[in-house]
Amino acid sequence: MSRFEEPLARVLGTRSKRAGLGKLGLETVGDLLRHYPRRYERWGELTPLAHLPQGEAVTILAQVVSASSRRMRQRRGELLSVVVTDGTDTLDLTFFNAGRLKHVLLPGRSGLFSGTVDLYRGRPQLAHPKMHLLGGEESQDSAVADLDRPIPVYPASGSVDSQALRRSVGVVLDTLGEVPDPIPPEVRSRQGLVGLGRALEGVHRPVTEEDWKEAQRRLRFEEAFVLQAALARRRHAAGSQPATPRRAVTGGLLDLFDDRLPFRLTDGQREVGERIAEDLAGDHPMHRLLQGEVGSGKTIVALRAMLTVVDAGGQAALLAPTEVLAVQHHRTINALLGDLAEAGCLGGDDRGTQVRLVTGSLSASARRQALLDVACGRAGLVVGTHALLQDRVEFCDLGLVVVDEQHRFGVEQRDALRGKGRDVPHLLVMTATPIPRTVAMTVFGDLETSVLTQLPEGRSPIRTHVVPAAEKPSWYERIWHRLREEIDAGHQCYLVCPRIGDDREDPGEGGHREDGDTPDADTPDGDIPDADAGPAERPSAGSPSRSARAIRSVLDTLRLVREHPALAGVGIEALHGRMPAEDRERTMRGLAAGDVQLLVATTVIEVGVDVPNATVMVVMDADRFGVSQLHQLRGRVGRGSAPGLCLLVTEAPSDSPARRRLDAVAGTLDGFALAEVDLEQRREGDVLGAAQSGGRSSLRLLRVLHHRAVIEAARHEAGAVVAEDPELIGHPALGTAIAELLDPEREAYLERG
Ligand code: ADP
Ligand code: MG
Secondary structure, X not given: OOHHHOEHHHHHOHHHHHOOXXXXXXXXXXXXXXXXXXEEEOOOOEOOHHHOOOOOEEEEEEEEEEEEEEEOXXXXXXXXXXXXXXXXOEEEEEEEOOOOHHHHOOOOOEEEEEEEXXXXXXXXXXXXXXXXXXXXXXXXXXXXXXXXXXXXXXXXXXXXXXXXXXXXXXXXXXXXXXXXXXXXXXXXXXXXXXXXXXXXXXXXXXXXXXXXXXXXXXXXXXXXXXXXXXXXXXXXXXXXXXXXXXXXXXXXXXXXXXXXXXXXXXHHHHHHHHHHHHHXXXXXXXXXXXXXXXXXXXXXXXXXXXXXXXXXXXXXXXXXXXXXXXXXXXXHHHHHHXXXXXXXXXXXXXXXXXXXXXXXXXXXXXXXXXXXXXXXXXXXXXXXXXXXHOOOOOOOOEEEEXXXXXXXXXXXXXXXXXXXXXXXXXXXXXXXXXXXXXXXXXXXXXXXXXXXXXXXXXXXXXXXXXXXXXXXXXXXXXXXXXXXXXXXXXXXEEXXXXXXXXXXXXXXXXXXXXXXXXXXOOOOOOOOOOOOOOOOOOOOOOOHHHHHOOOOEHHHHHHHHHHOXXXXXXXXXXXXXXXXXXXXXXXXXXXXXXXXXXXXXXXXXXXXXXXXXXXXXXXXXXXHOOHHXXXXXXXXXXXXXXXXXXXXXEOOOOOOHHHHHHHHHHHOOOHHHHXXXXXXXXXXXXXXOHHHHOOOOOOOOOOOOOOHHHHHHHHHHHHHHHHHOOOOOOOHHHHHHHHHHOOHHHHHHHHOO
């Protein structure tokens, strides 16, 4: 057993219990040592009690003369008044909520106290000073000598005070001895990093500021390095598996398809297509992430890859995050392929193939037939949702899996599907939202990456306006007329609301849940489009209108627009996740056919929905949505040649953070930039997925948005170590660190589900 796994109770005895470390979830030596201080304070110069400058920060060394506590009248708890002396003069210290302190600040006890001097009833006092009490073994002289030392302050932890933590850590460090270092010495020297033992000492017991800085630098690198090594091993393991090469053929289905495409591929689409074709022709499975700006045309890229595989005699599956999207993909692919999708049928082109849709809501017989066609290989292309992951689905020769708008497909689920081929199929993952490079490197670090930034030609940029409904009621009223004009011009419009508004919701539920999942306003069967990479929008407090007014819902808004004179005669439908699947499908079909002119919806349409004729997106209570989510929503319009318009309706006051977020969305069409804005505002855990936010994250010092250079260096070093020693035989400490990172409790992290 490594020193790090040793229970604290064994090292600290009863001190561990007394210090309440268990309450912080600190059970082992490793837990305690990896519980780093949040910041460091300084005592500063000592001030004599005789010369206390009012209103200024001071540090004094003094002894308790007397202490008394009494209940407070206005507030809960006890007020503790302490008189201290430096031998000549005296000073009052005041503590609210005295608690344990009154048993500690006993007459005779000495310590350092620091705070800001104020006058109370004509006498100077320190209210709530920070303090360091001297024990018996610590002399006043040594305390004074220590004044220059940075004082570690640990993350706020209720009943456990920093001083108790410092003492416990001290005992552990004193008995620690040699510790195995997951960063190999040559990497350390190349990167100029101190060893693990010295880093732990420096972070918890620094003598100088430089100590904790170099310690943090090293520990931060370690976090990035271990994570990247884990990802590099995953890449390596996958890359050494055999796969059936699927080589492009000339004059095949892909060529026929390209000849019929009603538009020219963008340069990006062509280049990424070539890259993918190379991967597919290799004898190791492709593992590629395709990132793309919203509307950049990822679907075509995926479909062309799928056709390449069919040309080579295999099958390809496309997984969508929602049924709505799967149905749409199925329809689009059929439309694009035309008679090429009807091989073997009357009037079909026999150089073609067949496309099957497999979703949870197929009738039993339709499902049986579809599964049969998949199993015998008659269907070269299969589109589906999670239902495709079920065990009963057998493929004849699955050569490629495409995961569209990745949010919910974790590594394990991808593996489950890939396990369905004779060999491991090739894998193409497409993200729903542009994500900053370092996040991609961290969260999808086991995949190679391609990026599509260019939009197809002929698109006019989407204009976005914030509509402050309360400040400008006339602007708000104008919306309905604007919709009317657009519809009269032959276009279609969306109106998105943060909630459904049936009685099955919690009142006031907003666009986001705190746990980083999407509004459960949507489908019951887990068929929810995940919002942008796990939102966790904190409902912005401080907006008075919010509590006074209910958040706009689909059902209320539906009533409003159906009764609004400006919209008389318009084909209006609703779409949300709690509608029966067949109703949803009918509405989507009506939308695609143009019969539905105005769609009032929840974020079911957030991701992927592609109706080129749609031109206006109105988002109600837009401040309830995340930045990337709004960018996604906006991406639903302006997909054809007509210009798109996006209106963000809000009642958030003009100087609020919520409004600034909306202004940011209105201010740029660059999804990568917005992704950074979005992530800036989240806790680190949200960036990496819900699994990281609770409990003890493995990333304590590393911030994926801010430590790009660290992540890149760590990725480079880790890649080299793993390439040379894939089993990490010569790097046992690194192996252990990876195993800890991936232990069952934390495995969820890599699933990013
Ligand atoms: P996303 O990358 O957001 O998934 P889609 O793949 O849905 O985007 O493509 C958006 C729209 O652009 C679709 O209607 C698609 O047919 C169209 N499209 C794709 N590529 C091109 C192109 N090269 N030229 C014109 N339109 C294109
Ligand atoms: Mg898409």
